[in-house]
Amino acid sequence: MSNIKKVRYYAGFIDAQRNWLNKMASKGYRLVKCGRLIYEFETCEPSEYIYQIDYIGDKSKAEGKDYAAFLEDMGYKVFFKNVNLDFDIGNLYWRKLADKGSKLADYQTVMERALLIVEKKNDGTPFELHTTNTDKANYYGKFLIPYFLLFLLFTVVGALSLADIKMMLMWYAVALVFLAGFFVYLIRYFRDRKRSGIEE
């Protein structure tokens, strides 16, 4: 049976991407390749595999590779995935700004950093990469700055689109989504930090 390809764009929304991959796996599709927007699947037994996604934007390239090798040693299969936020959204806008020597050029590095899609053979036990409360708090904490910067970025992009009200509202809507994401991670961060304090 031939592979199927799907086009999806999840930006920084890791949970949604993971849930979709797990839904595909439950229908009997296993990830074999992923590009910027295209995910390629082959058929497998329904729920034969289970997926998690880790954010490694805080790691250098070498550290990211070392972590991926560690996960492979654990018996998992690993895919690098771009966060991909420069694609189509605001590409033109912030490239233009970057050319003007604006500090916004720094955003390229924030956005191009990778996610790791981790595949495990489903043995019926839950699949979590981060398990202690201290580690979970650290993990959620990593999202705070990128999400806040993205909120600011799209607010600025919105303000620059003042000439076109529709565009401006669209950028502001995107900015709000990232602000919401920021608060979601902020709440998780404080929740797990508090729990880790009780534990230790």
Place this chain on the structure above:
Amino acid sequence: MRDNVKGGALTEVTFFILLALYTPKHGYAIMQFIEETTSGRLSLGAGTLYGAINSLLEKEWIEPCGDADGRKKEYVITSKGKEVAETELKRLKDLTEIASGIIGG
């Protein structure tokens, strides 16, 4: 991973990793060791384990071992790590003694 070095109290995860590495093990074997010895009560995620191993490598409580040819990286406890583990064992013994004296048993 916050280990109180002065007070000697280790986190459970740190102590279990140190114990696991009295014989050399790679990541997966450490995870299995912890699951088996705690009968599944403590199950570590790979990301958490990776962070814990790196922090212990940094403190030089554990070190990589074995030839580089083997694809899987193995780790083993250092003499510094053993000292820390022994101190923790003594602390826990004292604690259980005090507790037994009060609670009984």
